[in-house]
Amino acid sequence: MKLIVENTCPTQWRFEYESTDPELENLYELAKTNQWNVSTDINWDRPIQDDCDILARSENALGRSKFFTSLSKEVQHEVMANQAAFTLSQFLHGEQGALLCCGELVNSVPDVEGKLYAATQVMDEARHVEVFHKYLKKLDKSYPITGGLKNVLDAILEAETWQQKCVGMQIMVESIAMGSFKNMLVTAADPLLKDIVTLTARDEARHVAFGIISLQHEIPKMPEEERAALEDFALLGLNILVGRAGDARVPGRSVGFEQPLIDAGLDPKEVVAVLTEERQSNPPPKTEQQPLFQHYLIPNMQRVGLISDRIRPQYEEAGFMAPAA
Ligand SMILES: [Fe+2]
Ligand SMILES: [Fe+2]
Numbered sequence: 001m002k003l004i005v006e007n008t009c010p011t012q013w014r015f016e017y018e019s020t021d022p023e024l025e026n027l028y029e030l031a032k033t034n035q036w037n038v039s040t041d042i043n044w045d046r047p048i049q050d051d052c053d054i055l056a057r058s059e060n061a062l063g064r065s066k067f068f069t070s071l072s073k074e075v076q077h078e079v080m081a082n083q084a085a086f087t088l089s090q091f092l093h094g095e096q097g098a099l100l101c102c103g104e105l106v107n108s109v110p111d112v113e114g115k116l117y118a119a120t121q122v123m124d125e126a127r128h129v130e131v132f133h134k135y136l137k138k139l140d141k142s143y144p145i146t147g148g149l150k151n152v153l154d155a156i157l158e159a160e161t162w163q164q165k166c167v168g169m170q171i172m173v174e175s176i177a178m179g180s181f182k183n184m185l186v187t188a189a190d191p192l193l194k195d196i197v198t199l200t201a202r203d204e205a206r207h208v209a210f211g212i213i214s215l216q217h218e219i220p221k222m223p224e225e226e227r228a229a230l231e232d233f234a235l236l237g238l239n240i241l242v243g244r245a246g247d248a249r250v251p252g253r254s255v256g257f258e259q260p261l262i263d264a265g266l267d268p269k270e271v272v273a274v275l276t277e278e279r280q281s282n283p284p285p286k287t288e289q290q291p292l293f294q295h296y297l298i299p300n301m302q303r304v305g306l307i308s309d310r311i312r313p314q315y316e317e318a319g320f321m322a323p324a325a
Pocket of ligand 1: 124177
């Protein structure tokens with residue numbers, strides 16, 4: 001796996017130190033007052049009670065299935081524990097990606113208020129790396145990064161403009177992170193993990209706000225050609241994320257959702273087939289979590305003006321959006 005990524009995005013100095021953006025100034029103040037410490041603000045003395053139920057099985061499509069209850073208690077335990085470790089490992093790797101990307105934003109965003117705010121986010125992401133690493137160590141189980149996640153983070157790190165980095169990290173990755181943490185607040189059954197996710201989600205909400213404030217001002221000012229290139233970059237990012245585009249730096253499924261199942265001795269193809277059959281005969285409850293794209297990502301992309309009439313048909317064709325009525 002590639003560990004070195006070339007960065008050609010220019011670093012910008014700015015000597016106008018006076019802020020001209022009250023919204024970003026407020027966000028910077030909020031970031032300074034809401035800092036927390038992984039070592040002292042979380043009670044780490046609590047043991048993880050049962051690693052198979054860190055994430056409630058009632059909220060998991062597999063955990064609710066008849067197929068799952070037909071498995072032995074030992075296999076059920078292993079599947080749930082592996083899936084939790086897999087999900088939390090992706091959070092850890094994603095947090096490192098956010099740390100690296102946000103460090104680049106300090107250099108590349110043009111205004112001083114943006115640089116100061118991004119500096120607070122660098123500390124936030126460092127804390128998130130620390131907290132998920134510490135929790136996974138307690139769990140004593142972890143997984144490598146998935147190909148899709150590594151590829152999209154590399155595409156953002158290699159992006160040539162600050163606007164692309166801001167779209168990729170602050171809108172796309174942060175919206176998905178925000179949605180994932182909100183979902184995890186419901187699914188986390190371990191009190192220690194719930195505390196971690198509550199504190200982390202509070203930081204992530206600021207990070208999305210930074211992206212929205214910065215790009216809402218920037219995108220309307222961009223020349224038509226540059227704006228179209230930014231829209232194309234965003235759509236490419238989505239396709240990379242779902243494994244439909246990008247080069248083969250890391251195969252999209254090098255380590256995917258199936259690995260936790262394989263590690264528990266199950267055949268992922270068989271599991272998918274059984275679950276699909278069960279879903280058809282017994283549709284999931286309406287309260288089941290909605291996809292992250294539809295609830296968090298696409299609305300934020302629309303808010304900053306990334307889905308123009310020119311590009312919308314491509315979103316519809318790819319199934320990221322429903323056709324306009
Ligand atoms: Fe984070
Ligand atoms: Fe973040």
